[in-house]
Amino acid sequence: MGGGRRAGTVRWGGGVGGGCHSHLHPGQVLALVLVAALWGGTQPLLKRASSHLQHVHERTWARQLLQETKTLFLNTEYLLPFSLNQCGSLLYYLTLASTDLTLAVPISNSLAIIFTLIVGKVLGEDIGGKRAFAGMVLTVAGITLCITSSVTKTQGQPSTP
Numbered sequence: 751m752g753g754g755r756r757a758g759t760v761r762w763g764g765g766v767g768g769g770c771h772s773h774l775h776p777g778q779v780l781a782l783v784l785v786a787a788l789w790g791g792t793q794p795l796l797k798r799a800s801s802h803l804q805h806v807h808e809r810t811w812a813r814q815l816l817q818e819t820k821t822l823f824l825n826t827e828y829l830l831p832f833s834l835n836q837c838g839s840l841l842y843y844l845t846l847a848s849t850d851l852t853l854a855v856p857i858s859n860s861l862a863i864i865f866t867l868i869v870g871k872v873l874g875e876d877i878g879g880k881r882a883f884a885g886m887v888l889t890v891a892g893i894t895l896c897i898t899s900s901v902t903k904t905q906g907q908p909s910t911p
Contacts, residue, residue, distance in 0.1 A: 782842075799828035
């Protein structure tokens, strides 16, 4: 096979797939954490801002849909977190072009849950207590191990074309 790649390996966005061959650069980690913050941090805000939909009642499903859409998109309290959430999706898409999927997906999605819980707590929501806190600690510990392992491997390897 040409290009110096071993048989059986697949390149995903600049990284080599297959678990222990995955690498992340610090900039990619930062981008994925920002994606998680944009996704997770906006969820409680979107939930709060969309509570106005309970007061929308129309006779047909089509009119209901139109009225709900109008209610949401004329509401700046909803539109700002929605826009930030979509910026997170754009950044995620752009980051995937150069990041290994086996690390990008769990990092961004797991940390998004953490950010959702933190922002929810700041907004006064009941997030669960000791078990939720223990879950957050374990999630962060696992993601930290993945990132540390990946960054350490990247620093010890010569760059490839």
